[in-house]
Amino acid sequence: MDIIVPPSRKVLVDCVRSATAAPSLHNSQPWRFRIRSGRIDVFADHERRLPVLDPQGRELMMSVGAAVLNLRLALRVAGYLNDLQLFPEPGVVARVTAAHPAPVSDEIAALAEAIPHRHTNRLPFAHLPVPAEVLDKLRDAARAEGATLAVATPDGRDAILRLAGTADRVLRESPGYRTELARWTGDTRHEGVPIWAAGPWDALEAVPIRDFAQLSGKPRRRESFEPYPMIVVLATHGDDRAAWLRAGQALQRVLLTATWHGLAATPIGQPVEVPEIRRRLLDPVAGLSVQMVLRIGYGRTSGRTPRRPVTEVLIGGDPAHESAHRPAHPLTRR
Structure with missing residues (x-):
């Protein structure tokens, strides 16, 4: 023994x-x-x-x-x-x-x-495609944790980004949204999103980066983002606490796999935070529930939040x- x-x-x-x-x-x-x-x-x-x-x-x-x-x-x-x-x-x-x-x-x-x-990167990405073999690794990562990762087609990407933009506007007009954003933004020591991590505004307003800097009183710089961002969608069978917990593990495994392969990632949470828009992302035939939308690509390092x-x-x-x-x-x- x-x-x-x-x-x-x-x-x-x-x-x-x-x-x-x-x-x-x-x-x-x-x-x-x-x-x-x-x-x-x-x-x-x-x-x-x-x-x-x-x-x-x-x-x-x-x-x-x-x-x-x-x-x-x-x-x-x-x-x-x-x-x-x-x-x-x-x-x-x-x-x-x-x-x-x-x-x-x-x-x-x-x-x-x-x-x-690993860190969230809200900066513009390079105009470079992600190799198919790397995308396969990301799909495998989601599958290993009981989730599904789908790469959006060009038409699907454009539709998702439009829905994300609509959701972003809905959220900004929601009661309490600005107060909640202020609670988690700014001069934070151990939590929240510092202003330096907020990222620029997309000059073409195609990529909906959440405006953490809007309450700072400082003008948000504008930069040109990649014209055709790569969008991937994480989904699970089921939509209860167990599915959400499984989705979180799958999301992190995908993000770590992306980091391992030199990729940057930005969660695009707005379309899954507005119920009526999230329902439009669901796949009732496959029985899948969308849990997160990600933008991935190659980008310069933006730093870790506290x-x-x-x-x-x-x-x-x-x-x-x-x-x-x-x-x-x-x-x-x-």
């Missing part, structure tokens, strides 16, 4: 730190974590839900799902296989438990290495007898 030592608390805290690098709506970071005996419980922080843009908590749950994917990858690179349970008990969104040690594949190592380099310290997202700590040096319940393998 071999005694398998579970990861130390320090390793698990480092895994949580990787989880917090996940994307979230307006960089709201709506997650909490609890470390217990070789496992990490993940919670949704509903106080950080954006009620105007996300009344049902769909994007909040996707954000938590993205953090779960990071957590799984970080634990895997630490040398442990892991078991994932969704909604294992009331209040817990996901539970990631360390299983026995195992070698790490090159693909998993590359995805984990991409975690600190993250809350790990101490702010950890709930409590391990009992006194659990330490980095003496695991309480060693795993065994016969």
Whole structure:
């Protein structure tokens, strides 16, 4: 019988730190974590839900799902296989438990290495096509997490961008939208979207970049964006909490795969944040629900937005007898 030592608390805290690098709506970071005996419980922080843009908590749950994917990858690179349970008990969104040690594949190592380099890029992209083999990798990434990624045709791209522009105007006229935007924009230390990350305005107004800079009082610069942006659509079977959590994991795997291949990405959330427009993106024949629209391409680095310290997202700590040096319940393998 071999005694398998579970990861130390320090390793698990480092895994949580990787989880917090996940994307979230307006960089709201709506997650909490609890470390217990070789496992990490993940919670949704509903106080950080954006009620105007996300009344049902769909994007909040996707954000938590993205953090779960990071957590799984970080634990895997630490040398442990892991078991994932969704909604294992009331209040817990996901539970990631360390299983026995195992070698790490090159693909998993590359995805984990991409975690600190992934960021939302709201700058213009180069007028270069994305190779078909890279698009296949992105589709495979979504499929690995139980979702579907479709590349829009030229006509589909134009239709989606028109719908996104319409949705953007609807949202800007919605009660409470400006207040909510102001809450998550500006001189933020550990959360929200800093003005420097807002990005320019598309001179041709074809790519609807959300106007985080509109409340700053400073004029927003205009730049020429790529004339034919590549648009991909992430969808799931089902549209409940489990589907949203699955979509978040798939979204993050797609984004990390894109980062690994040198691609930049911009979520275009507006068309899925206006219900009547989102319904026009659904595919009733295939039974798919669209969860996110992405613009992808090659672009210059735009920088990472801030993250809350790990101490702010950890709930409590391990009992006194659990330490980095003496695991309480060693795993065994016969």
